[in-house]
Amino acid sequence: MRDTSPEDARTGDLPLILLDWYDSHARAMPWRVPPGARKAGQRPDAYRVWLSEVMLQQTTVATVRDYFRRFVTRWPDVTALAAAPDAEVMGEWAGLGYYARARNLLKCARVVAERHGGVFPADHAALLALPGIGPYTAAAVASIAFDLPFTVLDGNVERVMARLHDVHTPLPTAKPELMALAQALTPVTRPGDYAQAVMDLGATICTPRSPACGICPWRTPCAARRAGTAADLPRKLPKKAKPTRHGTLYLARRSDGAWLLETRPDTGLLGGMLGWPGSDWLDAAEDRPVGTPPIKADWQMLSGEVRHTFTHFHLMLSLRFAEVGMEAEPIRGAFLPSASFRPSDLPTVMRKAFDLLG
DNA sequence: AACCCGTGGTT
DNA sequence: TAACCAAGGGT
Structure with a gap:
């Protein structure tokens, strides 16, 4: 020894x-x-x-x-x-x-x-x-x-x-x-x-x-x-406060169970990941950003809300949900068959939105 | 150089 | 509950 x-x-x-x-x-x-x-x-x-x-x-x-x-x-x-x-x-x-x-x-x-x-x-x-x-x-x-x-x-x-x-x-x-x-x-x-x-x-x-x-x-x-x-120790310089941003996500389910999802551009936040289409996420807006729905449907607002914190901002998302027929054509994103949709493939903030549907 | 980029556990 | 923190890298 x-x-x-x-x-x-x-x-x-x-x-x-x-x-x-x-x-x-x-x-x-x-x-x-x-x-x-x-x-x-x-x-x-x-x-x-x-x-x-x-x-x-x-x-x-x-x-x-x-x-x-x-x-x-x-x-x-x-x-x-x-x-x-x-x-x-x-x-x-x-x-x-x-x-x-x-x-x-x-x-x-x-x-x-x-x-x-x-x-x-x-x-x-x-x-x-x-x-x-x-x-x-x-x-x-x-x-x-x-x-x-x-x-x-x-x-x-x-x-x-x-x-x-x-x-x-x-x-x-x-x-x-x-x-x-x-x-x-x-x-x-x-x-x-x-x-x-x-x-x-x-x-x-x-x-x-x-x-x-x-x-x-x-x-x-x-x-x-x-x-x-x-x-x-070690001492550290103080960190900046995190602003809160707001936005809206659209969750559409087709009658065969497929979900309307999009692959995000491979730069920026959640780059390259699967996610729900939605509005931009903006700072402290009086009115929550709503954006444009990704498909024509009878959207219903959900009472719940997704709260999530990223590295440099807090996010509060309201959700809208719709059931659409087989003939519906997405303006954004693509339908992913339910057989090949794993919620675990979603980044956490998007999975939270899915979980909120129950 | 300063800013952007996730999430879950701990205190 | 809010803040802090973790085997950092890219731009």
């Missing part, structure tokens, strides 16, 4: 202290190879690492687990994913949010399939050049899948570094400073396990609200713990 006394901290062996902690405290995840197996030479599949990392962008592990399992069951490798129809991938992603991720996921899979022979490049710069792979994900795949010594800087690492070094500069200004501190600690040995170890530390011990400093493997060298500032 390696020595983890305070002596290590003073001699600057923080990475080893953390790796020792990780060896016994690593969280188990479907895309992860545990530290014991990694030491025996096993490496995680780069496709699974990449897929999990994209899903985990701004998304909790608990939410990602089931999506990840469904994706790898349906598309076991990048070639299979690259061959999938857009609508199937967007439908499987529905509910996860940040739908540009799914569009870029497909673009990336197709580039890897066509230009890299179906193999993810073991090269940081080549990874960074792929759609949907930014600085964090490139470093994560390079280190976790290929054990290349790159430094991940996500929300966890920012928090851990801000506390370890008692950095009071608010985010996002502090980002370059925190990156430099994180890079200085990244070891050449086991960089993949180290990257996952820092994130596990941030997720389980060095948590945002009440950090468990008493059981932290870095409690001795931690400057914020010494200063009593851990729970207040």
Whole structure:
């Protein structure tokens, strides 16, 4: 067993202290190879690492687990994913949010399939050049899948570094400073396990609200713990208030059970996703926007209302419902046969509207 | 550089 | 209940 006394901290062996902690405290995840197996030479599949990392962008592990399992069951490798129809991938992603991720996921899979022979490049710069792979994900795949010594800087690492070094500069200004501190600690040995170890530390011990400093493997060298500032770090610039927008959705059911839906344009909010036709969504309107119905029908207003909050605004939607005959011609959207309509293919705000029908 | 882009759980 | 937060990337 390696020595983890305070002596290590003073001699600057923080990475080893953390790796020792990780060896016994690593969280188990479907895309992860545990530290014991990694030491025996096993490496995680780069496709699974990449897929999990994209899903985990701004998304909790608990939410990602089931999506990840469904994706790898349906598309076991990048070639299979690259061959999938857009609508199937967007439908499987529905509910996860940040739908540009799914569009870029497909673009990336197709580039890897066509230009890299179906193999993810073991090269940081080549990874960074792929759609949907930014600085964090490139470093994560390079280190976790290929054990290349790159430094991940996500929300966890920012928090851990801000506390370890008692950095009071608010985010996002502090980002370059925190990156430099994180890079200085990244070891050449086991960089993949180290990257996952820092994130596990941030997720389980060095948590945002009440950090468990008493059981932290870095409690001795931690400057914020010494200063009593851990729970207040990292500082963040205040966020803008969210405006409230209003709009109307139209839900039409044909006599054969088909639903009138449209695929949204692949740019902007809910881009590329299935949804109910409706009005524009406007700020604090005196009169709620009604727009133009997508089909000629006897529309009835529903009493209920959909409330939903996006990243940067609240939304309140009123609903109108109609039953139409087989001869009816949509002005917008297309009828989707009930046999091929899965409510789970809808983004959450649209599924809320469907659920409101009962 | 600043803004856009989802959702669900926690406090 | 409202605010905060999560393995960020694109433009």
